[in-house]
Structure formats: C-alpha cells, structure tokens
Amino acid sequence: MQSYPWKHVWITGGSSGIGRELAVALHKAGVKVSVSARSADTLEALATEHEHIRGYPLDVTHEDAVGQTVAAIETERGPIDLAVLNAGFWELSDGNDLRLDLFKQSMDVNYMGVTNCLTPLVATMAGRGSGHVAVVASVAGYRGLPRSAYYGPTKAALNNLCESLQPDLNRRGVKLQVINPGFVRTPMTDKNDFPMPFLMEPSAAVSQILKGLAGERFEIAFPWQLVALLKFARILPISLYLWLMRTFVART
Numbered sequence: 001m002q003s004y005p006w007k008h009v010w011i012t013g014g015s016s017g018i019g020r021e022l023a024v025a026l027h028k029a030g031v032k033v034s035v036s037a038r039s040a041d042t043l044e045a046l047a048t049e050h051e052h053i054r055g056y057p058l059d060v061t062h063e064d065a066v067g068q069t070v071a072a073i074e075t076e077r078g079p080i081d082l083a084v085l086n087a088g089f090w091e092l093s094d095g096n097d098l099r100l101d102l103f104k105q106s107m108d109v110n111y112m113g114v115t116n117c118l119t120p121l122v123a124t125m126a127g128r129g130s131g132h133v134a135v136v137a138s139v140a141g142y143r144g145l146p147r148s149a150y151y152g153p154t155k156a157a158l159n160n161l162c163e164s165l166q167p168d169l170n171r172r173g174v175k176l177q178v179i180n181p182g183f184v185r186t187p188m189t190d191k192n193d194f195p196m197p198f199l200m201e202p203s204a205a206v207s208q209i210l211k212g213l214a215g216e217r218f219e220i221a222f223p224w225q226l227v228a229l230l231k232f233a234r235i236l237p238i239s240l241y242l243w244l245m246r247t248f249v250a251r252t
C-alpha cells in the first residue's frame with residue numbers, strides 16, 4: 001500500500017469528479033479523509049461506503065459556514081494536515097450573450113470559495129506552525145481562452161493568489177501548492193461539446209496530483225503536452241496570440 005505523509009486530509013468538492021477520486025485514493029492508502037460539497041446525500045453515501053471518509057456538507061460561498069466547518073472537522077477528527085481546495089464551477093461563455101450572474105457565480109465559487117477556506121485554515125495551521133494547502137486552479141488560467149470568460153479569470157486569479165501567498169506561508173510553516181489540471185473526464189467536462197485535447201481519466205489525474213503533493217514543486221500541472229502548449233502560448237506576443245485565437249474562433 002502506498003503511504004503518504006498526511007494523517008487527515010480535507011477535500012472540498014469531494015462529492016464527484018477529481019475530488020471524489022482523490023478522497024477514495026487517499027482512503028485506500030489508509031488516510032483519514034473529510035470531504036465537503038453541497039450535496040449531503042452524495043457525501044453520506046460516500047462515507048457509508050468508506051469507513052474513514054466523513055462528509056461535512058458545505059457551500060464554500062458561505063464564509064461563516066466555512067469557518068464553522070473547519071472548526072467542526074478539527075474538533076471531531078483532529079488537525080487537518082492537508083486541505084485540497086477543489087470545489088469549482090464551469091460554464092461556457094458566449095460573447096454574444098454575457099451573463100452577469102455567471103460571472104458572479106464563477107468568482108464566488110472558484111475564487112471566493114477558496115479564500116473563504118484559506119483564511120481559517122491558514123490561521124489554524126500557522127498557529128500550529130505546520131500544515132499543507134493545495135488549491136485546484138486550471139491551465140485555463142494561463143492565458144485568456146475563447147469561451148472561457150467566466151471560468152478562466154477565476155483560475156488565473158487563483159494562480160496569482162497562490163504565488164502571492166507562498167513566501168509568507170512558507171515562512172510560517174504552511175506549504176502551499178497550486179494544481180493546474182488540463183482536461184479531465186468528470187461531470188464538469190461531460191457536458192462539453194468541443195474537442196478536449198489530451199483528455200485524462202480521473203484516476204490518472206489523481207496519480208499526478210498525489211505525486212505532486214508528496215513532492216516539493218509549487219505547481220502541479222498535467223498533462224505535460226497541454227501544459228507545454230499553453231505555457232508556450234503564454235510567451236507569444238499578444239498580437240500574435242489574439243490573431244491565432246481569432247482564427248480558431250472563426251473556424252469553430
């Protein structure tokens with residue numbers, strides 16, 4: 001059995017997709033796992049199937065509830081050694097019909113949801129002088145992508161947030177990492193009607209995540225082919241990049 005350095009892991013967005021796969025993989029490795037998401041029934045079913053997984057229903061956009069949940073998890077199950085802030089929301093944007101509610105929902109769940117969790121976690125972990133937090137962002141945050149106007153900026157903001165906080169948290173004994181996945185087959189991507197290059201299965205994504213979490217690199221990004229392509233796109237001059245994107249949009 002694979003062994004990991006964490007006794008107790010908290011995962012947000014643990015009811016499906018990457019979060020659920022990660023919870024089960026850690027459970028199999030003998031780690032105590034606490035999972036949160038809004039759907040209490042799904043969490044209960046997951047906990048019933050897995051002895052060392054316990055569900056803590058939570059909407060990460062409710063900041064007071066997040067603080068209470070972190071306190072309840074630590075009181076009932078002991079200190080959180082690793083928190084994986086993974087809850088997320090994705091909706092395709094249409095430049096001809098922009099919706100303010102979707103801009104707000106994306107920012108509320110993907111960005112404020114993370115900061116709502118980070119704040120109480122950092123306070124308790126820094127108080128202990130140890131802890132580990134991983135924020136799930138996306139390669140969609142590397143550069144503005146067509147039809148990603150709701151989602152991409154939230155993930156770019158998470159990368160910036162983690163870069164900003166890492167030196168301070170490191171000094172206070174808290175390890176901070178950012179996870180930038182490419183396309184992974186989950187309920188989130190099942191609804192996509194466009195080609196998803198280098199699409200990965202959740203189990204393969206979770207292997208990469210666990211390997212990265214056990215290592216010391218700040219960024220955990222996969223699959224390497226998509227990461228390389230998008231990191232290259234990041235260094236292209238803006239006029240060339242936008243010309244390429246306009247050409248792509250005109251063809252789709």
Ligand SMILES: NC(=O)c1ccc[n+]([C@@H]2O[C@H](COP(=O)([O-])OP(=O)(O)OC[C@H]3O[C@@H](n4cnc5c(N)ncnc54)[C@H](OP(=O)(O)O)[C@@H]3O)[C@@H](O)[C@H]2O)c1
Pocket residue numbers: 012013014015016017018019036037038039058059060061086087088089090109113136137138139180181182183184185186187188189
């Ligand atoms: N799949 C991909 O290709 C991909 C690529 C890059 C990054 N990501 C990121 O990976 C993370 C997981 O995505 P996934 O693909 O596994 O999607 P998923 O299967 O749709 O899972 C999303 C999870 O977030 C939870 N969630 C959504 N809104 C919430 C809220 N307000 N409060 C608490 N929990 C909430 C959902 O549960 P409830 O609905 O029960 O609350 C669910 O457990 C997301 O941050 C996503 O942006 C995914």
